[in-house]
Amino acid sequence: MTLLESLVALVIMGLTAVGFLDVFRTTSRSTRDAEVWVQAVSYAEASMEETKLGTFAVDPTVLDARSGGFARDVVVEPWPGQDGVALVTVTVTLPGGGTFVLHRLVRAP
Secondary structure: OOHHHHHHHHHHHHHHHHHHHHHHHHHHHHHHHHHHHHHHHHHHHHHHHHHHHOOOOOOOOEOOHHHOOOEEEEEEEEOOOOOOEEEEEEEEEOOOOOEEEEEEEEEOO
């Protein structure tokens, strides 16, 4: 094997390694983003259950200090034409600026 062949082999291996590193970086970022979305869904579902039970312990527009920058807004509106039914809309704002909205029809509290 000549010096030229060795250098070409090293360049090919280096390019392959860079490709794999990019895949690892993308996977890491996707996992981190998924974790944020799972947390947002968890906050929205907890807020929905608190609304259905009528047990808001704090102001529904602000989460506690452990929330990590998330904010929530809860709106309860009567459903038109149906007595005793309400539309509950929970909006969770993510720290990065995204939002997750959860809508449910429930018995009016």
